[in-house]
Amino acid sequence: MNEKGMAADDGKRLFKQVYDHVIHRIEHGEWKAHEKLPSIRQLAEELGVHRLTVFRAYQMLKHNEKVYVKEKSGYYVNPNDPDRVVLEYGEDQPIVASGKLINSLSDIQRVSAAYQFSQALIDPNLLPNLFLSDYVKKVFDLYPKLMGTYSTVQGDEELREVLSRYMMQNHHTQLQASDIMITTGAQQAIDLLSRIFISPMDAVMIERPTYSAAIDIFRQQRARFIPVDIHHYGYDIANVERLMKQYKPRFFYMNPTFHNPTGYTVPSSQRKQLVELAERYRCLLIEDDAFHDMHFDGPPPQPLFTYDTEGWVVYLRSFSKYVAPGLRICAIIASPTVMKLLFTAKSLADNGSPLVNQKIFLHYFQSERLQQHIEKLRIALQVRRDIMEKELTPTGWNWVSPRGGLNLWIKLPEAIPVEQFLKECMQQSISFVPGIICDPLRKMRSQIRLSYSFINEKQLQQGVKNLVTVADRYS
Amino acid sequence: MNEKGMAADDGKRLFKQVYDHVIHRIEHGEWKAHEKLPSIRQLAEELGVHRLTVFRAYQMLKHNEKVYVKEKSGYYVNPNDPDRVVLEYGEDQPIVASGKLINSLSDIQRVSAAYQFSQALIDPNLLPNLFLSDYVKKVFDLYPKLMGTYSTVQGDEELREVLSRYMMQNHHTQLQASDIMITTGAQQAIDLLSRIFISPMDAVMIERPTYSAAIDIFRQQRARFIPVDIHHYGYDIANVERLMKQYKPRFFYMNPTFHNPTGYTVPSSQRKQLVELAERYRCLLIEDDAFHDMHFDGPPPQPLFTYDTEGWVVYLRSFSKYVAPGLRICAIIASPTVMKLLFTAKSLADNGSPLVNQKIFLHYFQSERLQQHIEKLRIALQVRRDIMEKELTPTGWNWVSPRGGLNLWIKLPEAIPVEQFLKECMQQSISFVPGIICDPLRKMRSQIRLSYSFINEKQLQQGVKNLVTVADRYS
Incomplete structure (x- = not known):
């Protein structure tokens, strides 16, 4: 030159x-x-x-x-920039509720509401609180210097050892502690992977709808979205292949089991195919398995990562969500190549999650009480789902009954303008998630997500009744 | 067009x-x-x-x-790319110790050594472990549902309230809980600020030498470094002004109190001037105050942020470091404008640090024991510093005796090749930090950092004796 x-x-x-x-x-x-x-x-x-x-x-x-x-x-x-990166929902589609601008999911969740249908979280009353507190005391007797010790970057080795054995027993796959990294919640895991793999203009496959925080994280890295519709029967596999071939996405971020927000589960028959496509088109699959244990009709299909022999699946499993969500324990399972990149990213981000939380979780995870707790929780959630569905039946609204997870994904009649509806609900102290927040294309204007996991049965029933009353004004 | x-x-x-x-x-x-x-x-x-x-x-x-x-x-x-981003130290200047390639500070610290002078951490035996364990039990009695609760993005309000009162009492400044954010350690705080403020090609002022993790974090965002020498008498203020004027840096990341790695403290007289320069040249100061409480000859000068009325200082204070480092509690104090940006960044990064850790820390922080512990710790550290200096006196090496903090920053005679010296020390189970890791220009080839905080007095004495013996081979 x-x-x-x-x-x-x-x-x-x-x-x-x-x-x-x-x-x-x-x-x-x-x-x-x-x-x-x-x-x-x-x-x-x-x-x-x-x-x-x-x-x-x-x-x-x-x-x-x-x-x-x-x-x-x-x-x-220019406030009207057509392809403005939406870090805050409200800049594109402001929603005003109770006189306040609602800018994002976290804004909606921050508005205190008596009838909280916007939190896909477990009701704290369903958690084994007293038992856990006792447990904590034992843990500190066991590790008297716990407060003075940093975790390694990758996470506590004892915990990773235990989780790898658990995964081997439950998912018939070969794993070692070195294949696992502990992060502060699944969101940090998504953020780390996004920082590693997304350069500006990179194509990223993403389900439509999907977990709204993932949309925000990927947008922050200036990804181009390649949306893939998710249906109650899974994906259109031919379409997935066409998109992988055409756009060569860096990864496909998916939530194939009791999907958030829809509750759909991708069937076994598609899982093996997806891993084969990932290999063929060298497209990493990021399998976010947040709701795995919350099944109502028996366990879900095996995770995609169990079909993976070549390292094309990165598996995220939130372990603390149903036990002690405040501990924020997520495990990433990844190939040595990806683990090396994760190691650098995690060491720069926070140099390792706090050890205290990992040790507390470890000991509870190994106790017999855990399994009992999870079984009780499944029943409690199923009862709540049933209550919500029963109260909604007279409306004639459309949804597919979820067989696991925490949410109902509902298509409202066209006559109901979701933003106005949310505003009026908030005035009645009812909150829910407008579907548009979960849509990478920001177009799903008649869907809503109702979580049935956060408030107790009586409140749940009353809250849904009130919600339906508000909706009736539009008919 | x-x-x-x-x-x-x-x-x-x-x-x-x-x-x-x-x-x-x-x-x-x-x-x-x-x-x-x-x-x-x-x-x-x-x-x-x-x-x-x-x-x-x-x-x-x-x-x-x-x-x-x-x-x-x-x-x-090209492996020899001249301005290659050094995510891993070893790619530029590989150091081989005990037959293993040493790639970064965390690599050096991972090599187990009987005489650990590379860890700027408090010896776990100096921490109030038993007392803390008892405390934890009380905390769980107080908040039985703690394990089931998420923190807000900005951090526990009760803790922020207490910290704001503490800062007001100790630093005579007006503060509210809303001016504070809690992060998982100071490193996360630096990472969040770096993601907010650094676009590729942005100029960033940084001390030379400085905290090595900050170098790595800023490089990851592809900053251009504007290095500012730090001396035992502070900075050359005229030079700081010239650099701010010429390069309009996005911020000046500084560690003006018991500076890491040198131990120097920027005097009061310069602090007000620096805040004025920050205002005049619209250059944010990121004041990392990790060692504030570890003073040996009386309290250090007031932090720069106490001189700031216009929001040009972002203050980072690691609170858990001397008490319960495993909890990873850092506070960021920032103006409402910066806090809003931090809020978005933190909500994407992990949606809030674990609440458990914040509540445990809160209650210990309010106890009388804390002050007693810190006073004892200062004495213990001073004793260790004295032992290290006494053992080093016969060498004739150059250093400025630190009046606080955890490290000695030593200039070795030219005759000692630091990389070879480290290699031989590691073979003798002695570790330290080669100064080059702390230099944004990667040129400080005869400095080393020795931390006196991590091992007990007897080991410290023996370790320094052994280190000097290794060094004697070069004379």
Whole structure:
């Protein structure tokens, strides 16, 4: 390449870097809607580039509708940017409830409601609290220096040993402690994998609908979404193959067992096929198995990772969710290659999850009480699901009865405008998740997710009755 | 802009994205040294761009020495890339100790050594272990449902309330619980701030030497480093001003009190000036105050954030480090603007640190025992520092005696080759941190950091004697 070519290429590189720089600041909310950008001169100085480079970046930002121009004044952040990265739900589709703007799932969940159908969490009253407290005391007798000790980056070895044996017994697969990493909840696991695998513009396959936090995490890394519809019978496998072939996604993030939010389960027959596709098209599968143990009609099919011999499945299992969610224990099972990348990412992110939590969990996990607790919990959840479904039957709304998990995914009649409906429900102290939050394409405007796991039976019944009363106003 | 201009600019954007894409995969270790890149055709298909765009990106990668070409074969990852992002120390300057490659600080710390001078951590035997275990039991009696409860994203409100009152009393500053966020250790805090504020090519001011994990975290975000020397009398303030003016850094990450690794403290007289410079040049100061309470000759100067009225200082205080490091409790104090950004970043990263740890820490923090413990600890550390200095005196090596903190920062005579010295020490079961790991410019080849906090007095004495014996071979 000659010198002139070099200079031109350097110019292009700088141009794109300036462009990205501005986008980053806008997306992170530093430069807000209608705020004036720095002058061309200012930004050129700040970044140490030529003013012409900034000028060209600003022109491109304008062309892409990221900014608008006021004559003789300057460049301003465009609030109507068509493909704005939605870090906050409300910037695209604001929902006003109880006079407050609802910006995201966590906002909806923060609004206190007597009838909480927006939390896919276990009612704390269903957890073995007293027993756990006693257990904790034993754990501290066992490890008197626990408070003074850091965990290793990958997680407590004793816990990983126990989990690997548990997985081998239950899933007939070969595993070692070194194949497992402990993270602070499944969300951290998704975030670490996203930081490792997603570069800007990377294609990522994702179910539609899906776990809303995953959408936000992948968007933050500026992924391109390749959505795959999930149905009660699984995926359209031919379509999955076509998409893998065409887009070569970095991974397919999936939640194939008692899927959140729909409750669907991908059948065994598709699981082996999916692993074969993953191998053939070199597309990692990230299998998020958050609800595995919460089945109502017998255990679900074996996880996809049990079919994997070549390391194309990364398996995430939230273990503490049904036992002691406050401990935030998730296990990632991955091939040595992926584990090495995870190790670096985790060591930079927090250098290892707290050991205290891992040891407390370890000892409870090994106790007989755990199995008894999980069996009781399944029954309790099934009863709650039945109550919710019974109260909803007269409405004629559409849903597929879930055979596990914590949620009902409901298609409302067209006559009910979901955002207005949520607003009115919140005024009645009822909360739920509007489906649009779970949709990577932000179009599912008549679906809602109702969680039946968080409030007790009596409240659940009354809450659903009240919800139906609000809905009746639209008919 | 006309259509032709658009197409050209789109082409440039794609070109840079392909370039970044390859860099990301190389930096994350997916494509390793001497590994063949995908063919131009393959990558073009995978990313859905024109082959010419990939060709041009590959040419630029070659020009920038990221890859090299083998005739009639293809493009290969260049192991000698001059400005390669050093995620792992060893890729630039491999150190071989006990026959094993040492790749990073965590690698050095993982090698078990009888004489651990590489861990800037408190000896677990100095912690109030039994008392803490009793305390935990009380905490669980107080909050029987603790295990079933998630923390809010920002952290337990009761804990933030208590910490804000503590900070007001000790630092004469106005604070509310809403000004504080709890993270899983200081490292997570640095990582969150880095993800918020650093876009690729952003300038970041950083002390030289500094905390090695911060170097790795900022490099991962592809920051440009603007190093500022730290001396026993503080910074060269005129130089700080010149650098802020010239490079407009996004922030200055600093550790001005019992600095890691040097132990230096920036004097009061400079603190107010630095806050004024931060305001004037709109450069955030990230003040990492990890060693505040570990003073030997009276309390250190007030933190910089106490001089800040306009929100230009983000303050990080590790609270659990001297009490119960296993709990991993760090507090970030920040302006409402920064707190809002932190809130989004933390909610994506893990949705809140575990509540169990926060409640245990809260109750111990409020007990009288805490103050007694900290006072005892200061004396114990001072004794250990004295032992280490006494044993080192005959060597004639250079260091400034630290008035707080956990480390001695030593300049060895030129005759001692640090890497070889470390290797031989490790063979004698002695570990320390080579200074180069703490240097953003990777040039400090004759400094070492010795931590005196982790092993008991007797071992400390013996370990330093042995270390000096090894060093004597070079004289």
